[in-house]
Amino acid sequence: MARSLLRPFGRAGVHLALGGYTLIALFPIALILINSVKSRSAIFDNPLALPTPDTFSLIGFHKVLANSNFLLYFGNSLFVTLTSLVLIILFGAMAAWGLSEYKFRGNRWLALYLAIGIMIPIRLGTVSILELIVKLHMVNTLSALVLVYTAQGLPLAVMILSEFVRQVPKELKDAARCDGVGEIKIFFQVILPLIRPAIATVAVFTMIPAWNDLWFPLILAPSDQTKTVTLGVQQFIGQYVTDWNSVLAALSLAVIPVLVLYVIFSRQLIRGLTSGAVK
Amino acid sequence: MANVSLKELRKSYDAKSDVLAGINLEIAHGEFAVLVGPSGCGKSTLLRMLCGLESITGGELSIGGQVVNDLPPAERGIAMVFQSYALYPHMTVYKNMAFGLKIAGEEKAAIDRRIRHAADILKIDHLLDRLPRELSGGQRQRVAIGRAIVREPKLFLFDEPLSNLDAALRVKTRLEIAKLHRQLGATIVYVTHDQVEAMTLGDKIVVMNDGHIQQSGTPLELYQQPQNLFVATFIGSPKINLFTGSINAIDDGFLRIGLTTGQEISAEVDSTGANVGDAVTVGLRAEHIVENSLGSDVFSGEVTIVEHLGEANFIYLTLQNGQELVVRGDGNNQVQIGETLTVSTSSSAFHVFDAGGRAMRRLRPGNMISSKQSLASKEKIL
Numbered sequence: 001m002a003r004s005l006l007r008p009f010g011r012a013g014v015h016l017a018l019g020g021y022t023l024i025a026l027f028p029i030a031l032i033l034i035n036s037v038k039s040r041s042a043i044f045d046n047p048l049a050l051p052t053p054d055t056f057s058l059i060g061f062h063k064v065l066a067n068s069n070f071l072l073y074f075g076n077s078l079f080v081t082l083t084s085l086v087l088i089i090l091f092g093a094m095a096a097w098g099l100s101e102y103k104f105r106g107n108r109w110l111a112l113y114l115a116i117g118i119m120i121p122i123r124l125g126t127v128s129i130l131e132l133i134v135k136l137h138m139v140n141t142l143s144a145l146v147l148v149y150t151a152q153g154l155p156l157a158v159m160i161l162s163e164f165v166r167q168v169p170k171e172l173k174d175a176a177r178c179d180g181v182g183e184i185k186i187f188f189q190v191i192l193p194l195i196r197p198a199i200a201t202v203a204v205f206t207m208i209p210a211w212n213d214l215w216f217p218l219i220l221a222p223s224d225q226t227k228t229v230t231l232g233v234q235q236f237i238g239q240y241v242t243d244w245n246s247v248l249a250a251l252s253l254a255v256i257p258v259l260v261l262y263v264i265f266s267r268q269l270i271r272g273l274t275s276g277a278v279k
Numbered sequence: 280m281a282n283v284s285l286k287e288l289r290k291s292y293d294a295k296s297d298v299l300a301g302i303n304l305e306i307a308h309g310e311f312a313v314l315v316g317p318s319g320c321g322k323s324t325l326l327r328m329l330c331g332l333e334s335i336t337g338g339e340l341s342i343g344g345q346v347v348n349d350l351p352p353a354e355r356g357i358a359m360v361f362q363s364y365a366l367y368p369h370m371t372v373y374k375n376m377a378f379g380l381k382i383a384g385e386e387k388a389a390i391d392r393r394i395r396h397a398a399d400i401l402k403i404d405h406l407l408d409r410l411p412r413e414l415s416g417g418q419r420q421r422v423a424i425g426r427a428i429v430r431e432p433k434l435f436l437f438d439e440p441l442s443n444l445d446a447a448l449r450v451k452t453r454l455e456i457a458k459l460h461r462q463l464g465a466t467i468v469y470v471t472h473d474q475v476e477a478m479t480l481g482d483k484i485v486v487m488n489d490g491h492i493q494q495s496g497t498p499l500e501l502y503q504q505p506q507n508l509f510v511a512t513f514i515g516s517p518k519i520n521l522f523t524g525s526i527n528a529i530d531d532g533f534l535r536i537g538l539t540t541g542q543e544i545s546a547e548v549d550s551t552g553a554n555v556g557d558a559v560t561v562g563l564r565a566e567h568i569v570e571n572s573l574g575s576d577v578f579s580g581e582v583t584i585v586e587h588l589g590e591a592n593f594i595y596l597t598l599q600n601g602q603e604l605v606v607r608g609d610g611n612n613q614v615q616i617g618e619t620l621t622v623s624t625s626s627s628a629f630h631v632f633d634a635g636g637r638a639m640r641r642l643r644p645g646n647m648i649s650s651k652q653s654l655a656s657k658e659k660i661l
């Protein structure tokens with residue numbers, strides 16, 4: 001069916017469409033990268049022009065890196081994102097295994113409760129979250145952000161991983177039990193290695209929103225010590241004057257870790273997405 | 280000693296119905312026991328209870344004299360081979376076999392020695408570094424058996440291990456399992472729905488249906504003296520011919536039975552408890568019928584289908600009243616569809632079942648048809 005639908009376009013048409021989409025997706029990133037290495041006047045003269053020897057300038061990067069706080073923000077972002085990622089995957093996979101493998105009272109309700117978490121944006125609960133964090137004396141700590149991002153990522157992680165855990169053949173678990181492998185060891189040594197593609201998928205889906213988030217750092221951890229990159233960039237954006245060189249340089253630097261992680265996970269990701277689709 | 284003893288073993292998932300209702304079975308040390316029955320008869324559940332993967336609702340299960348009802352699988356001294364092999368896909372063959380031993384805390388050298396030994400027996404030495412996905416079905420099957428062997432269990436459990444293999448490989452692997460049984464001298468419980476597998480492999484066959492053991496015994500016992508209608512129809516290929524009828528007279532050692540085909544036959548069965556006028560079912564195996572009229576009981580009908588097997592033909596006859604009769608004929612005979620064929624059998628070949636489906640014991644259960652008959656067939660050969 002899919003094949004006959006594609007026929008009028010042909011292979012070239014498909015590539016044309018995908019190539020076009022790639023261009024649209026990459027355009028803003030390219031724009032940031034190009035302008036981050038141009039002088040201020042060149043940015044305003046012609047934002048789309050490539051840097052020439054005349055207009056080339058690393059002033060933005062100099063300013064950003066000289067501002068020692070920026071490396072701190074960068075570290076904060078990295079810490080928050082990676083810690084959340086590890087927690088989401090660990091707890092998500094454990095919950096997925098528990099919900100799909102063991103029958104207990106309230107199993108279905110618990111699964112439904114987690115599914116609701118996907119449908120309702122966590123930002124709707126910002127006020128209560130803030131109240132809670134204040135009561136816990138966790139305002140202006142990175143742990144507060146880690147907790148919120150973990151909560152935000154878990155529902156989708158549990159949903160995706162459950163589907164994959166269910167696909168692990170029952171006999172494999174039985175065989176492990178016959179081999180005398182305990183339930184926890186079965187989870188870590190048999191189940192986890194088998195759902196690796198799904199874990200990569202979850203990693204990408206949860207990593208990017210956490211890295212890009214501006215909302216919660218602004219509300220829960222706006223202090224100088226706990227700012228994340230997205231929040232830190234705001235200091236270059238003023239009410240009357242915006243230091244575009246620094247903003248673009250900071251954003252260029254902020255893109256790098258996400259790109260690196262994406263490249264690491266993407267091979268697995270493709271396998272994860274397709275195996276989920278076909279089966 | 281690894282004898283297995285099941286006493287009134289029960290399994291139910293809810294209070295209403297039993298999946299297994301009071302199973303009693305003794306399996307001697309070194310015996311090859313085959314559980315066989317149609318799907319849903321409870322044979323796999325029983326195997327999983329032996330293994331420890333299903334809880335036991337009631338009764339007592341002991342392996343090697345020790346009650347193991349509540350022991351986890353690993354402590355029962357068993358190893359199981361699964362239908363889908365259940366090899367860990369992300370581990371090499373070697374690691375697959377070593378995994379359970381490593382968990383049990385065995386020493387590295389001992390693990391290695393055991394794996395080399397098992398690999399040697401199964402001729403999979405050259406595959407130890409491969410991943411399961413790089414192996415053929417037959418090789419995976421061997422690895423699965425190897426993983427069972429290295430555990431040096433008291434009892435091997437096989438859950439339909441051959442049903443994922445193609446026909447040729449199935450026959451070959453069947454032979455290998457039989458050889459392995461002799462080589463290891465192990466006690467084996469083997470589940471299958473294939474009666475040929477059951478007959479060829481088992482020292483003891485346990486026929487199950489509806490959560491009950493219908494009959495257990497040697498392959499020959501089951502074939503020659505099926506205790507009830509279910510076992511008679513389950514064992515043997517093609518399926519046993521069945522007639523309905525009623526007892527006309529009870530002679531000395533013979534029952535004279537009027538069939539609904541309008542014909543009277545005499546069956547050589549133990550008539551204890553039978554009364555004149557009782558409704559009975561008469562069974563007659565295709566291979567106990569010959570294509571001539573020399574036997575004591577003669578049938579004739581029109582040939583509707585002939586299946587050629589080479590050494591034999593399965594000839595399907597339709598008798599006068601529409602009843603179908605399968606005859607195993609000589610493969611050399613050219614039988615034409617539509618012709619009328621007269622066939623006969625001996626009174627010792629009949630199986631007779633009472634209204635409740637219980638068999639009356641056959642008095643001369645051998646495969647011989649009759650002395651007159653065998654003489655006749657010998658003459659034909661000469």
